[in-house]
Amino acid sequence: MNLRDTLSLSFMTVVSYRTRSLLIVLAMALGVAAVVVLTALGDGARRYVVGQFSSFGTNLIIVLPGRAETSGGFVSAALGQTPRDLTLEDARFVGQLPQVRRLAPLNVGVAELTAGGRLREVTVLGSTAELLPIRHMSLSQGSFLAPGSERSAQVVLGSTLAREFFPDGNVVGQRIRLGDSRFMVSGVIATQGESMGFNTDEIALIPIDYAQELFNTSTLFRILVEARSRDAIEPAKAAIQHTLKLRHDGEEDVTVITQDAVLATFDRILRALTLGVAGIAAISLAVAGILVMNVMLVAVAQRTSEIGLLKAVGATAADIRRLFFAEALWLSLAGAAIGFALGHLGSLLIRLAYPVLPAWPPVWASVAGVAIALITGILASLLPAARAAKLDPVRALSGK
Amino acid sequence: MIRLSAITRVFHMGDQEVRALNDINIEIASGEYVSIMGPSGSGKSTLLNVIGLLDRPDSGRYELDDSDVTSLSETEQARVRREKIGFVFQAFHLIPRLTAAENIELPLILEGVAPTERKSRVDVALDAFDLRDRARHRPAELSGGQRQRVAIARATILRPAALLADEPTGNLDHRIGAEVVALLEALHHAGTTLIVVTHDRELGARAHRHISMRDGEIVGDEK
Numbered sequence: 001m002n003l004r005d006t007l008s009l010s011f012m013t014v015v016s017y018r019t020r021s022l023l024i025v026l027a028m029a030l031g032v033a034a035v036v037v038l039t040a041l042g043d044g045a046r047r048y049v050v051g052q053f054s055s056f057g058t059n060l061i062i063v064l065p066g067r068a069e070t071s072g073g074f075v076s077a078a079l080g081q082t083p084r085d086l087t088l089e090d091a092r093f094v095g096q097l098p099q100v101r102r103l104a105p106l107n108v109g110v111a112e113l114t115a116g117g118r119l120r121e122v123t124v125l126g127s128t129a130e131l132l133p134i135r136h137m138s139l140s141q142g143s144f145l146a147p148g149s150e151r152s153a154q155v156v157l158g159s160t161l162a163r164e165f166f167p168d169g170n171v172v173g174q175r176i177r178l179g180d181s182r183f184m185v186s187g188v189i190a191t192q193g194e195s196m197g198f199n200t201d202e203i204a205l206i207p208i209d210y211a212q213e214l215f216n217t218s219t220l221f222r223i224l225v226e227a228r229s230r231d232a233i234e235p236a237k238a239a240i241q242h243t244l245k246l247r248h249d250g251e252e253d254v255t256v257i258t259q260d261a262v263l264a265t266f267d268r269i270l271r272a273l274t275l276g277v278a279g280i281a282a283i284s285l286a287v288a289g290i291l292v293m294n295v296m297l298v299a300v301a302q303r304t305s306e307i308g309l310l311k312a313v314g315a316t317a318a319d320i321r322r323l324f325f326a327e328a329l330w331l332s333l334a335g336a337a338i339g340f341a342l343g344h345l346g347s348l349l350i351r352l353a354y355p356v357l358p359a360w361p362p363v364w365a366s367v368a369g370v371a372i373a374l375i376t377g378i379l380a381s382l383l384p385a386a387r388a389a390k391l392d393p394v395r396a397l398s399g400k
Numbered sequence: 401m402i403r404l405s406a407i408t409r410v411f412h413m414g415d416q417e418v419r420a421l422n423d424i425n426i427e428i429a430s431g432e433y434v435s436i437m438g439p440s441g442s443g444k445s446t447l448l449n450v451i452g453l454l455d456r457p458d459s460g461r462y463e464l465d466d467s468d469v470t471s472l473s474e475t476e477q478a479r480v481r482r483e484k485i486g487f488v489f490q491a492f493h494l495i496p497r498l499t500a501a502e503n504i505e506l507p508l509i510l511e512g513v514a515p516t517e518r519k520s521r522v523d524v525a526l527d528a529f530d531l532r533d534r535a536r537h538r539p540a541e542l543s544g545g546q547r548q549r550v551a552i553a554r555a556t557i558l559r560p561a562a563l564l565a566d567e568p569t570g571n572l573d574h575r576i577g578a579e580v581v582a583l584l585e586a587l588h589h590a591g592t593t594l595i596v597v598t599h600d601r602e603l604g605a606r607a608h609r610h611i612s613m614r615d616g617e618i619v620g621d622e623k
Contacts, residue, residue, distance in 0.1 A: 005509045016497040309493040312454060313507045313554065314482020316475045393454045394446075397493065 001319045010326035014334075017299075021331060024288075024295050028335020028373055029342055031285035035369035036343025036361045038281045041350065042274030044359030049270060051358070053263045057134050059101075059230055060259040061237055063094065063223040063244070084248045085219035088208065093243050099228055099236035104131040106222040107211040113204060115165045115176035122161060123203045124178060126211020134226045137200065142172035142187030145207055153210060155183035160201040162188040178204060179214050233258050278365055282372055288335065289376025296328050296384035300391075307388050308396025317389040324385035325378070332377020336370040343369065402428040402451060402562065402593070407460035409446055409616075420446040421457065422616040428595065428609075430561060433588045435607035436597045443616040444597045445566055451595065452564045453481045465561070482510055486555030488584070490567035492547045494539040494554075500546075501526060501535040504553045511558060525553040529583070545576035552583055562593040569603060581606065 001009075014021045065086040091105040107126035112119060129147035131137070141162075145154055155176060162171045162185075174185045183206060192200045212218060227236040237256050244254045300307070307320055315323075343361060350359040409421040420443045428434055436444045449455035450462065453469060462470045469480055494503045501522050508518045526532050529549045539547055548568065555563060565584060569577030581603060588594040598604050612620035 001510050002512050005512075009509065013497060305491075305493060306495055309495065310506075310510075311478065312452070312481070312487045312489075312493070314478050314510050314558075316478040318475065319478075319510060394449050397454075397489065 001315070001322070006319070006322050006326050007330075010323050011330055013323075013327055014330045020295060021334075024292055024331050025335045025338060027288040027291050028285070028332055028377065029339035031281065031288040032336050032339025032369040032373050033342035033346060034281035034284055035278055035372070036340065036366055037346040037350070038277040039274050039365035040343070040347035040359040040361035041357075042270065042277050043362045043365075044350070044357045046267060046270035046274065047358045047360075048356065049266045050263060053259055053266070057136055057224065057226060057259070059227040059233055060134070061225040061227060061233060061240065062257050062259070063225060063240060064221075064255050064257070065219065066253065066255060084251065084253050086223065086244075086254060087218060087220060088212075090244055090247055091220065091223050093247060094223060094225060094240050097236065097239045097243060099232045099239055101226045101228045102130045102134060103223055103225040104128050104134050105208050105220045106131070106224060107208060107215065107217070108221045109211065109215040111179045111204075111214060113161070113165070113176060113178055115174065118165050120161075120164070122178075124211060124214065125203050125205045126208040126214075127205060128208055131205070131224070134224050137192065138190045139187045140190040142185070144187055145205065146186075152207070153181065153183045154186040154207065156187045156189060156205040157185055158189050158199070158201040158203045159191045160199075161204060176204075178206065181210065181214060183210075230260075233260060274362075274365075278368070281369075285369070285372045286376055288373070289332075289380045292328055292331055292377050293380035293383060295331075296324060296381050297387070299327070300324065300384050300388045303388075304391065304396045305398075307391050308393045308398075311391075311393035312397060320391075321385045321389040324388050325381050328377050328381030328385070329374075332374050335377070336373035339373065340366060340370055401430050401463075401465055402426075403463040404450070405461045405463075407450060407457045407462065409443075409450060409455065409457050419616045421450065424460070424616075424618060426611070426618065426621070428593065430593055431588075431591055432593055432595075433585070433606075433608045434593075434595045434611060435604040435609070436595065436611045436613060437599070437601070437604045438613035438619075441615075442613040444613045446616075447613065448564050448566055448595065448597045451562075452485050452487055453477045454487075482507060483558055484561050486552075486558070486560040486563045488548070488551055488555050488563065488565040488568045490570035492539070492544075492551045492571070494547055494550055496539050499536050499538055500531055500542065500550045503539070503550050504531075504557055506554060507558050521557060525557055529553045543576075544572050545579060548572060548576075548580050549583065552580070552587075556587060556592070560592070562595065563587060565594070565596045567598055567600075568596065569598075569600065577603075 063086065088105055091103060094100060095103050104127045109124050110121055111124045113122045129145045132144045140159060144156055146152070155178065157171065165176070166174060171185050171188050176183055176185060189200050225236065225240065227233045237258055240256050241252065245252050310320060343366070347359050347361050350357065404424050404426050407421055407424040408419065411418045411420050424447065436447060438444045446455060450457050457470065460470070461468060464480065464484060469477065472480065495506070504525050505518055505522050508521060526535050529552065531546065531549055531553065534542060534546055539550070542550065563584065568584065569580055572580060584594055584596070585606070596603065596607060604610060609623045610620065611618055
């Protein structure tokens with residue numbers, strides 16, 4: 001019997017046992033679809049997080065006060081030493097390093113915003129003009145804090161704040177009050193939404209000097225540093241650590257983290273997570289494979305006399321084996337194809353429902369899902385096919 | 401030409417040995433019309449199965465058309481069975497999913513005949529067995545006589561030299577049975593060796609050679 005006839009004969013068999021075939025194909029399809037959809041979700045989450053980090057800025061180094069390592073705690077505690085504060089002067093020194101393109105010192109606090117008879121608590125960010133390019137922000141109206149004009153009392157509002165306080169849209173040039181100080185609105189940040197925990201739509205941005213005055217502090221919350229290039233990130237990090245150590249009397253009391261390190265960690269965690277869910281989904285595929293085996297074993301038992309007849313009209317053991325093998329292959333092939341389509345449809349629905357989540361199924365997962373379906377289907381058919389081929393035709397014909 | 405020498409077939413039922421065939425020696429020439437009769441358990445079906453290469457004897461030698469087929473591999477035996485032997489069973493053994501035409505086509509598919517030639521040969525067979533208007537029907541939609549006609553068409557589609565029938569009329573009423581017998585005898589007249597295993601004395605008597613069996617041995621062989 002040639003390949004084409006084997007395939008078409010077994011296909012007819014698959015079609016004629018409609019309910020049985022549909023159920024087994026469904027089980028297989030769900031397994032494949034689960035692999036595709038779950039990996040799409042996992043990978044989508046990974047891309048989402050990575051995207052969030054990138055929107056935060058590129059080649060970013062973050063300097064924060066305080067030490068991350070534990071060492072000799074007792075001595076410093078006994079001497080009453082505390083980590084030195086991070087100051088604007090520190091920032092100025094860091095800014096002079098050759099590996100640094102630009103930097104923005106950052107202060108964060110909460111203050112009461114009043115304007116036009118309205119009042120609201122807002123998150124106030126104190127920084128400089130450099131923050132705009134470092135954080136990849138853009139303005140929808142007006143201008144940002146002017147460079148070198150840190151002493152002028154300007155404020156840039158998030159889009160939600162601008163809309164709430166000035167519903168008529170006439171924002172730029174308006175006067176507002178933050179705490180006890182008066183500011184003039186110079187611009188509005190374009191809608192960006194949530195980004196690394198800060199909702200830029202609901203912040204007020206003022207020059208760093210005013211922020212320190214407002215919160216009555218001389219320390220900085222963070223220094224955001226942009227390295228000259230990707231390759232300059234590590235040298236810049238070392239240089240910053242060195243500079244600040246010198247300035248802080250040899251004490252390493254700042255933590256310098258690079259976005260790449262954080263990003264790489266998240267990337268690793270989420271990749272592992274994706275692999276984990278893919279593995280769980282693959283188990284359901286293996287179960288579907290066992291189902292195929294069960295169904296094929298039942299088929300051999302049901303069609304015993306038919307197998308005997310095939311032998312009587314001259315089918316070889318190999319013919320019989322190939323027929324059952326092809327039947328299982330059709331079932332797994334249909335399951336894999338439908339599952340692949342279902343999985344991609346599911347991913348599409350997720351993307352439509354949650355546009356922020358780029359839930360694209362990774363190619364490797366689609367390929368692996370389909371491949372596992374076919375392989376388990378094929379493996380599962382070997383035993384039943386061998387059993388069918390081995391049947392003694394005389395006994396098979398008498399239905400024993 | 402079928403020649404069995406010292407054929408023995410032993411079945412094991414628990415710890416008991418049953419000699420279904422005990423030292424069988426017969427020769428059946430091409431074109432003969434033979435009936436094999438005997439009580440249940442006499443070994444007549446086992447003899448037919450051995451002749452049809454469905455069953456392997458435990459000892460002895462079987463020559464078909466002057467070549468030893470006992471020593472052939474399973475695959476070679478399947479080919480011999482396909483090309484030289486046709487089976488007709490009491491229970492018809494049609495495949496329920498396939499139409500009458502597809503059931504008849506089955507040996508051609510196994511033989512690897514090209515689809516266009518398959519179709520024309522099946523068409524000829526459908527006409528010869530008066531099944532033209534039943535071609536697209538499944539076995540469940542056919543009468544007993546029609547089913548056995550499909551089975552005979554299938555058994556003869558590769559023009560085998562020998563047709564082996566095991567109780568071919570056992571599931572049919574008298575009138576339809578007579579029609580089936582007439583068909584088989586027509587094939588015999590066209591030159592096919594016809595071997596019929598039956599309980600039915602009337603059918604057995606129609607053959608030109610009568611072999612009687614009892615307890616795995618041939619007790620009578622008359623022409």
